[in-house]
Amino acid sequence: MRADAQRNRDKIVETAREVFRDHGYDASLDLVAKQAGVGAGTLYRHFPTRETLLDAVMQSWVDRVDDTVGKALAREGSPREVLVGWFTDYVSLISLHKGGPAKLTCAMGDEASPIRTKCQALSAAMTRFLADLDSDGALRADVDPLEVCRLVGGVATVADQGELAASVVRPMLEVVADGLLASR
Amino acid sequence: MRADAQRNRDKIVETAREVFRDHGYDASLDLVAKQAGVGAGTLYRHFPTRETLLDAVMQSWVDRVDDTVGKALAREGSPREVLVGWFTDYVSLISLHKGGPAKLTCAMGDEASPIRTKCQALSAAMTRFLADLDSDGALRADVDPLEVCRLVGGVATVADQGELAASVVRPMLEVVADGLLASR
DNA sequence: TTGCTAAACGGAGACTGTCTCCGGTACTGT
DNA sequence: ACAGTACCGGAGACAGTCTCCGTTTAGCAA
Numbered sequence: 328m329r330a331d332a333q334r335n336r337d338k339i340v341e342t343a344r345e346v347f348r349d350h351g352y353d354a355s356l357d358l359v360a361k362q363a364g365v366g367a368g369t370l371y372r373h374f375p376t377r378e379t380l381l382d383a384v385m386q387s388w389v390d391r392v393d394d395t396v397g398k399a400l401a402r403e404g405s406p407r408e409v410l411v412g413w414f415t416d417y418v419s420l421i422s423l424h425k426g427g428p429a430k431l432t433c434a435m436g437d438e439a440s441p442i443r444t445k446c447q448a449l450s451a452a453m454t455r456f457l458a459d460l461d462s463d464g465a466l467r468a469d470v471d472p473l474e475v476c477r478l479v480g481g482v483a484t485v486a487d488q489g490e491l492a493a494s495v496v497r498p499m500l501e502v503v504a505d506g507l508l509a510s511r
Numbered sequence: 512m513r514a515d516a517q518r519n520r521d522k523i524v525e526t527a528r529e530v531f532r533d534h535g536y537d538a539s540l541d542l543v544a545k546q547a548g549v550g551a552g553t554l555y556r557h558f559p560t561r562e563t564l565l566d567a568v569m570q571s572w573v574d575r576v577d578d579t580v581g582k583a584l585a586r587e588g589s590p591r592e593v594l595v596g597w598f599t600d601y602v603s604l605i606s607l608h609k610g611g612p613a614k615l616t617c618a619m620g621d622e623a624s625p626i627r628t629k630c631q632a633l634s635a636a637m638t639r640f641l642a643d644l645d646s647d648g649a650l651r652a653d654v655d656p657l658e659v660c661r662l663v664g665g666v667a668t669v670a671d672q673g674e675l676a677a678s679v680v681r682p683m684l685e686v687v688a689d690g691l692l693a694s695r
Numbered sequence: 696t697t698g699c700t701a702a703a704c705g706g707a708g709a710c711t712g713t714c715t716c717c718g719g720t721a722c723t724g725t
Numbered sequence: 726a727c728a729g730t731a732c733c734g735g736a737g738a739c740a741g742t743c744t745c746c747g748t749t750t751a752g753c754a755a
Contacts, residue, residue, distance in 0.1 A: 329751060332703060355741055366705025371743060429613070433673040471682070477673075478683050481665030489617040489661075498655070499662050506690030513722060516732060539712055550734025555714060 336373050339363045340383045347384060352426030356380070378441035381430070389448045392420060396452045406465035407504055413456055414500040415493075418483040421449065428487045432480025436473055450476050467509050478503050520557050523547045524567045531568060536610030540564070562625035565614065569607075573632045576604060580636045590649035591688055597640055598684040599677075602667040605633065612671045616664025620657055634660050651693050662687050 434440035558564035
């Protein structure tokens with residue numbers, strides 16, 4: 328790639344990150360282009376669709392997912408507390424941009440999605456977490472990580488679009504956690 | 512209201528029902544107007560926003576909610592089976608139009624929403640159902656109907672937008688149900 | 696350094712959807 | 726039948742998406 332192209336690409340991604348944060352995921356792409364000081368054509372050549380741009384914006388974010396799993400597993404407390412803690416982290420991770428939870432959760436399991444890699448990172452993180460917790464026998468037998476991603480993603484989607492407070496979200500995550508834990 | 516105005520209003524609602532069913536909730540409103548044989552102005556005078564039109568479209572649908580609760584409660588089986596059955600019904604009810612689950616669930620608890628009445632009908636139905644089940648002591652103590660609407664609505668939203676099969680949705684509803692039932 | 700060429704730029708504009716304004720139409724009560 | 730007004734409907738302003746194509750420029754070879 329030519330140096331100027333690389334520069335423009337970086338500038339667009341950086342600008343998009345800010346614009347998406349400030350105006351939500353539905354922000355005008357022409358605004359992103361203008362803000363970045365490039366023409367609309369340049370933006371659309373680099374990123375044919377909104378999804379591909381979002382994918383680039385999220386790249387750095389993906390790296391944080393694995394860290395978060397580690398920290399969540401290291402926390403003290405009952406399996407229930409650890410699980411709810413991780414769910415809370417998960418919701419935060421996918422709620423970084425408005426509209427993010429819906430996009431990510433719905434693309435989950437869709438092999439053709441442009442943000443496939445992000446979904447895979449998330450689902451891998453969930454798998455890793457559940458496997459660790461499961462080794463203690465804390466979980467029900469037949470828990471499918473993809474299913475859990477969708478359940479927690481559903482809660483995050485509703486919370487995101489309905490602008491719910493954390494205090495309302497937590498009990499919902501607790502219900503999901505209770506549904507997954509082996510009954511004592 | 513003048514007779515011609517009423518005629519036009521009815522025609523718009525009827526047409527919108529078809530158009531929304533065929534093209535999803537995001538269908539062009541100008542298309543609805545054209546299909547109904549009226550000008551865009553007429554449509555927007557009767558229904559200032561997309562939400563108000565959707566509200567009118569859903570009117571007949573609301574009447575079915577109460578019936579469904581009754582039938583769900585009358586079903587044979589364990590509390591868990593009855594609960595999952597009702598959740599399945601609930602998902603069907605709010606998934607009648609594409610985009611419906613998200614709209615309805617996010618408007619839940621928002622007093623200012625134009626589709627407030629629909630949400631109230633749903634939340635009342637959920638309350639009635641849970642109260643009946645609770646009287647058998649089958650549920651955990653602190654179950655909030657609004658919270659359950661959001662949980663099940665979240666599942667429905669993900670299923671709707673991700674076009675998930677019923678066989679994938681059911682286990683998710685079971686997890687929610689297990690989280691709500693009193694542990695034995 | 697100079698000149699060439701392919702790659703990249705960028706903005707005008709086509710297209711689509713939303714929503715408003717206002718001149719014209721026609722329903723209803725008298 | 727008539728007047729008054731409630732209502733109609735489409736032209737058009739506005740905003741966002743995306744493409745096309747003339748112009749510019751980076752990178753390379755001589």
